[in-house]
Amino acid sequence: xxxxxxxxxxxxxxxxxxxxxxxxxxxxxxxxxxxxxxxxxxxxxxxxxxxxxxxxxxxxxxxxxxxxxxxxxxxxxxxxxxxxxxxxxxxxxxxxxxxxxxxxxxxxxxxxxxxxxxxxxxx
Amino acid sequence: xxxxxxxxxxxxxxxxxxxxxxxxxxxxxxxxxxxxxxxxxxxxxxxxxxxxxxxxxxxxxxxxxxxxxxxxxxxxxxxxxxxxxxxxxxxxxxxxxxxxxxxxxxxxxxxxxxxxxxxxxxxxxxxxxxxxxxxxxxxxxxxxxxxxxxxxxxxxxxx
Amino acid sequence: xxxxxxxxxxxxxxxxxxxxxxxxxxxxxxxxxxxxxxxxxxxxxxxxxxxxxxxxxxxxxxxxxxxxxxxxxxxxxxxxxxxxxxxxxxxxxxxxxxxxxxxxxxxxxxxxxxxxxxxxxxxxxxxxxxxxxxxxxxxxxxxxxxxxxxxxxxxxxxxxxxxxxxxxxxxxxxxxxxxxxxxxxxxxxxxxxxxxxxxxxxxxxxxxxxxxxxxxxxxxxxxxxxxxxxxxxxxxxxxxxxxxxxxxxxxxxxxxxxxxxxxxxxxxxxxxxxxxxxxxxxxxxxxxxxxxxxxxxxxxxxxxxxxxxxxxxxxxxxxxxxxxxxxxxxxxxxxxxxxxxxxxxxxxxxxxxxxxxxxxxxxxxxxxxxxxxxxxxxxxxxxxxxxxxxxxxxxxxxxxxxxxxxxxxxxxxxxxxxxxxxxxxxxxxxxxxxxxxxxxxxxxxxxxxxxxxxxxxxxxxxxxxxxxxxxxxxxxxxxxxxxxxxxxxxxxxxxxxxxxxxxxxxxxxxxxxxxxxxxxxxxxxxxxxxxxxxxxxxxxxxxxx
Ligand SMILES: Cc1cc2nc3c(=O)[nH]c(=O)nc-3n(C[C@H](O)[C@H](O)[C@H](O)COP(=O)(O)O)c2cc1C
Ligand code: FES
Numbered sequence: 001x002x003x004x005x006x007x008x009x010x011x012x013x014x015x016x017x018x019x020x021x022x023x024x025x026x027x028x029x030x031x032x033x034x035x036x037x038x039x040x041x042x043x044x045x046x047x048x049x050x051x052x053x054x055x056x057x058x059x060x061x062x063x064x065x066x067x068x069x070x071x072x073x074x075x076x077x078x079x080x081x082x083x084x085x086x087x088x089x090x091x092x093x094x095x096x097x098x099x100x101x102x103x104x105x106x107x108x109x110x111x112x113x114x115x116x117x118x119x120x121x122x123x
Numbered sequence: 124x125x126x127x128x129x130x131x132x133x134x135x136x137x138x139x140x141x142x143x144x145x146x147x148x149x150x151x152x153x154x155x156x157x158x159x160x161x162x163x164x165x166x167x168x169x170x171x172x173x174x175x176x177x178x179x180x181x182x183x184x185x186x187x188x189x190x191x192x193x194x195x196x197x198x199x200x201x202x203x204x205x206x207x208x209x210x211x212x213x214x215x216x217x218x219x220x221x222x223x224x225x226x227x228x229x230x231x232x233x234x235x236x237x238x239x240x241x242x243x244x245x246x247x248x249x250x251x252x253x254x255x256x257x258x259x260x261x262x263x264x265x266x267x268x269x270x271x272x273x274x275x276x277x278x279x280x281x282x
Numbered sequence: 283x284x285x286x287x288x289x290x291x292x293x294x295x296x297x298x299x300x301x302x303x304x305x306x307x308x309x310x311x312x313x314x315x316x317x318x319x320x321x322x323x324x325x326x327x328x329x330x331x332x333x334x335x336x337x338x339x340x341x342x343x344x345x346x347x348x349x350x351x352x353x354x355x356x357x358x359x360x361x362x363x364x365x366x367x368x369x370x371x372x373x374x375x376x377x378x379x380x381x382x383x384x385x386x387x388x389x390x391x392x393x394x395x396x397x398x399x400x401x402x403x404x405x406x407x408x409x410x411x412x413x414x415x416x417x418x419x420x421x422x423x424x425x426x427x428x429x430x431x432x433x434x435x436x437x438x439x440x441x442x443x444x445x446x447x448x449x450x451x452x453x454x455x456x457x458x459x460x461x462x463x464x465x466x467x468x469x470x471x472x473x474x475x476x477x478x479x480x481x482x483x484x485x486x487x488x489x490x491x492x493x494x495x496x497x498x499x500x501x502x503x504x505x506x507x508x509x510x511x512x513x514x515x516x517x518x519x520x521x522x523x524x525x526x527x528x529x530x531x532x533x534x535x536x537x538x539x540x541x542x543x544x545x546x547x548x549x550x551x552x553x554x555x556x557x558x559x560x561x562x563x564x565x566x567x568x569x570x571x572x573x574x575x576x577x578x579x580x581x582x583x584x585x586x587x588x589x590x591x592x593x594x595x596x597x598x599x600x601x602x603x604x605x606x607x608x609x610x611x612x613x614x615x616x617x618x619x620x621x622x623x624x625x626x627x628x629x630x631x632x633x634x635x636x637x638x639x640x641x642x643x644x645x646x647x648x649x650x651x652x653x654x655x656x657x658x659x660x661x662x663x664x665x666x667x668x669x670x671x672x673x674x675x676x677x678x679x680x681x682x683x684x685x686x687x688x689x690x691x692x693x694x695x696x697x698x699x700x701x702x703x704x705x706x707x708x709x710x711x712x713x714x715x716x717x718x719x720x721x722x723x724x725x726x727x728x729x730x731x732x733x734x735x736x737x738x739x740x741x742x743x744x745x746x747x748x749x750x751x752x753x754x755x756x757x758x759x760x761x762x763x764x765x766x767x768x769x770x771x772x773x774x775x776x777x778x779x780x781x782x783x784x785x786x787x788x789x790x791x792x793x794x795x796x797x798x799x800x801x802x803x804x805x806x807x808x809x810x811x812x813x814x815x816x817x818x819x820x821x822x823x824x825x826x827x
Contacts, residue, residue, distance in 0.1 A: 004426040007417070007547065014418040031406065033492045034524050035250045035485075035646075038262035066493030068406025069647040070393065071249025071485075072263070142596065145578035146561060150520075186580040186737070187561035189520050205482035206681060207639035207713050209727050243564055243731060244482035245521055248639040248711075249646045258523045 026060040026104055031076040033067030039074035040092060047093035048077075051100040060104055073118050079103050086111075089118035131155075132168060145173050145183065149190060158194035159238070166192075188242065196231045196238040198276055200224075201255040204241045207248040216252050217241060219266035223273065236280055237273070287617050288323045288365060291341045303338045309354040310340075313361045322617075323365055349374040368398055368625060368651070393644055396663050398625060400633045401609040402649045405493035410528055413535040416496040422541060424612035425500050428507060429549040432615075437508040438464065441611065443619035445631040450476055450567075450604030451679070451708045452784070453630075453697045459601060462591035463509040466599035471511040474595065474602045475502055477518040477525065478572060480564035481680035482731060483711035486635040487605035489647055491518065491525035494609075495532035499555065501608030503546060504615060506553045509601050514555040517572055520562050530557045564735040568783050569602040570594075571737070582739040583783035606635055606710075626652030630696035634710055641716040643668045650695075657691040660714060671716035675800070679708025681728045682788035684795030685721065704795045706788075720816035721800040722807055725792055726754045732789040743786025746777040750793060758817040760810045770797075 030036070030045050045062070052060055070076065073089035079099060080086075086109045088099060095113060103109050111117070134151055138144035152165050161184055170177040184190045202217045217228060220239055224232050228241040247253045250262025261272060292307050307325060314320050339350035342360075347370055349360060356374055363369045399405075408415040416422070428437055442457025463471060475498060479487040491498060502514045518526050533555045536542040544552050558576055565571045566581035573595050575581035594600020610632060614622050623631045630652040636659065638645050643665030650659065656676060660666065667673050675685045678695070684705030686693065693699050697707050715724065729751040738744045753770050756762050774790035781787045797804055803813050812818055 004430050004547065007422055007426050011417050011420075011423075014414055033406075034247055034260055034488060034522075035262060037524075038247055038250050038253060038260035063409055064411075065406050065408065066410050067249075067489045067647070069402065069489070069649075070644060071247075071646040072644060073646070074250060074262075143558075143576050143578035146575065147578075150559070150561065183578075183580050186582075187563050189562035204727075205731055206677070206724060206727050207483040207711075210640045210713070210715050210719060210724070242562075243734060244480065244484070246479055246485040246488050246519070248483050248485055248637065251639060251645070255521065258521075 025081070026057075027078075027080045028060060028062045028104075029078040029080070030062070030064050031067060031074060031078075032064040033071075033074075035067050035071035036074045036076065039071075041075040043093050044075045044077060044091050044096045047096040048100060051097045052104075055100065055105065057100070057104060070115065073115055076115065079109070081107065087115040088113045089115040131165065132172070135169065135172060139172050145169065145175075145180070146187075148172070149180075149184060153190060158235075159196070159199060160191040160194050163192075194231070196236050197280065198236060198256055199238050199240060201240045201242045201245065202228070203243065203245045203248075203251070203253055205244045205248075207244070208251040208253060211251050213252040215266055216254065216264055216269070219269055220254075223269060236277065287621070289343045290323060290325045290365075291343070292325060292338075305354055306338045306340070306352050306357070309357045310361070313357045314365075317361060317366065319361070319365060347375060366624070370395065392662055393648075393665070396650060396654070396658060397648050398633050398651050399649045400613045400625070401490065401497075401606055401635055402493070402647075403613075404497065405489060408494070410493050410495055411531060413496060413532070413539060416494070420616075421496055421612075422500055422547075424615040425503050425507075425541070426547055428504050428615050429547055429551060434464065434508045434510060437504065437615070440619050441508070441614060444614045444622040445619075445629075446607065446610055446614065446622070447630060447697060448604055449606035449610070449634070449710070450602075451481070451682075451706075453707065456603065456607055459591065459603070460505065460509050462589070463511075463599050463601040466592045468598045470513050470598065471509060472595045472598060472600040473502060473506045473509065473511040473514045474569075474572065474576070474600060475514065475516040475605060475608055476567060476569065476572060476602050477516055477522070477529075477605045478560050478567040479519055479522075479605070479709075480567050480735075481682070481709045481711055483637060483639045483677075483680050483713050484709040485637050486647055486710055488522050488525050490605055490609050490635075491522070492528055495525075495528045496536065497609050497612065498529065498605060499532050499536050499542065501611040502555060503542065503553055504611050505601070505603060505608060507546075507551050511601065512552050512554075514553060515558050515576060515595070516555060517558045517560060517566075517576060519560040519566075526557060526559055533557060563737070564731075565737045565783070565785055568785065571783070572602065573600065580737075582737050583785075585782065627694065627696045629698050630707075634695070634707065636695075636710045636712050638664050638712050638714065640714040641667055641669075641671065641719075642714040652696045653694040655692050655694055656686065656712075659695070659712065660691070664714070667714070667716050669716075671718060673714070674717040674719060675715050675721065677705075677713040677715075677724075677728075677792070678711070679706035680711035680713075681731050682706070682784070682791055683708045683711070684791050685724075685799060686795075687799045690799075704791070704798055706791075718814060718816075720758075720812050720814035721796045721803050722754060722758050722812070723814070723816045725796045726751070726758050728792040729754055729789070732785065736785060736789075740780075740782035740786060742777045742779075743781045743783075743789065746773055746781070746786065747789050749773055750777075750790065754793065757804070757807050758812075760807060760812075760818045762808055764808075 030041055032041050075091045077088045077091045078085055099110055135148035138148040148169055153161050166180050170180045204213055224237055226239055228239050231238040245253055245255055247260050247262055252264050253262040292303055338352045341348045359371050363371050404419050408419055438457050438460045446456045447453040448456055477487050506514055542554050546553055560566055563581050566575045568583045569590055570584035571581040590600040590602055626632045633649050634652050635649045637647050648663055675687055677683055677685045678700055700707050732747040733751050736743045736747045753766050777786050777790050806813055
């Protein structure tokens, strides 16, 4: 990058790209900071990939992010379906598979595992 | 396993000309060492390469907690014992590990697989109590989880 | 380039248009113009947001707060409260979140409502391994603006005007430190980002490095431009594997894209960054010890003066700044010092990242305006004390900070208020303890840390820390007497007065604050009573291995 203008046009391109790009129907975002990994996020990631592959759900994107501050609630997994997001707390491999089945396939968020519930304390 | 000295020496040649390269050389040597430590031969090697007294290298090595001067196990288990971990039960974790591995903090298991170290804050207090095995952090621990966790490392060693 | 600090999304879908969105929008624009905010805040027409039964509604980003059932007369309050002062207008906030299809219902949870994310704005939201994500979120605009529009002196003046104080512990005015380094003679000058983070209970820097590494690259580049440094070093503690990896990757990406190296962003300014890993020593967080460590030596503090600003790394002018300090810089450049001062308090402007640990329901990391009370942090954000227990004490500022008792719950959290109560804001660590803990048992635990981490260079600290540790140990064993108390006070004073660096100077702080705020409990130990039933039964000194 050589200048302010170039940065600006790159940003505009990115913005357009974001709008034009074929958005995946569903996105699963896994918190992969040290705290997430410490709490078992790797196992969760593997379980999700595995379950998605088993169910042939190629239209679901899996990405990572870092810690959002709620370390104690890790592993955290955010599921975004049609712009609507649900954040799950204390996810483990087994819960991850249930989330894929219930939320991704059947479109029913597993509300009892959502972070809003967990904010009241460990469930 | 002691490697041929010329091979060890080659590992650190790149750092010799660098400003502040000595710490990097020590990091490199230790990470290549089978028993996770810096031997007297290593320390002499670094001293001669960098043209400083052995005492200076020795002083530097013993200053930092990530360096060891005695052989250690294949996996280093580090248990944080600072206040944030302490108030949520870190000492129970340390005690359970000591009992399970049949060693005290600072010791190495007879099979040479684990060394147990008590350390200062690991920076993962958000998931306290926490331990680190090599460079992997495990948090929100209860002592019940420990046997299964260690079993994984044992299995891997056997495989 | 136009940068808006907030976006207001108003639905102009057909349903809402019926409910009067257009007039709401006109009313809002009029109020914005009246406050001359039109260049800072963008009003965006969106399609139907899907919560028509609540309409007319709007969402304000970055906070993602939604207001609904709006009337034209509400616009004044929304602008002056929310957009100017950063306070949400609770009476207009949408109540039920799950029926609304809002992108992030998280923002409505108490955990986020009281937070104000400046430093952490991207953390947990973007993919930290992608430069594109950072740029898309507005990244590197501040650097480009700085290089394009301002002279180095002007940047320093802006940071000084903003009143930003160092977030590494001491709270020194960042703009001042920069001006000293700028004025010092010697080439090249160095900028060091202190990411050695070793204060127990602190993990904010790790989270920033892991979650938004490009923010640090940007903050460092602006700082270096201001002070005239051509070399940057980021010293990351050796245990932070992921942080080291992410920083190295970010530096590489920045270099490949002309953001670092010769002619940053096409300007005449040259700057590059090297990532350096520590080797496990708390004292290396002290700036002169850190410099020794980078030079490849034992990390022992140097005598000051000369300060690093004059003679630092390799004897050249060096500025050492904490990660969080540098992470504040881009926001100040982008939004103006006045905006920054609108957050926080008079003497401690801006936000502060706190790490919540111990007996608290939502342990983790938060960013709040300075001056928020301990009570709000613990009960509103932290979710209170778990297991039905009672709050007993909080240690602020990490292990070298003091313990506060229940009567201090309404103290504002800023540099000066805490200092006046024998504690400190320090690194932002907040250790919360319930009534099952004994103040002396904990003090013993704090001291053990100092015994372990004292570097041994100066006598008061090398000999004082173990002596204090033994004396407090004696008290937890029920064997303390009046003479010991006097000795503790004398030792503490000697260490505070004559230790070489702040490690030895602050080691007695937890002891003194325990005596000051929990005296009856301390005294009870002299007569063989531990009110929390921790000591004497062989449990009290159990961390003695
Ligand atoms: C024993 C000791 C440990 C310290 N540890 C850190 C640390 O881990 N991180 C940090 O930024 N500052 C630490 N400091 C403070 C630094 O000396 C220095 O004041 C700070 O990096 C300056 O940056 P700031 O002005 O941005 O706060 C420590 C100080 C002492 C005495
Ligand atoms: S106190 Fe244990 S990891 Fe920080």
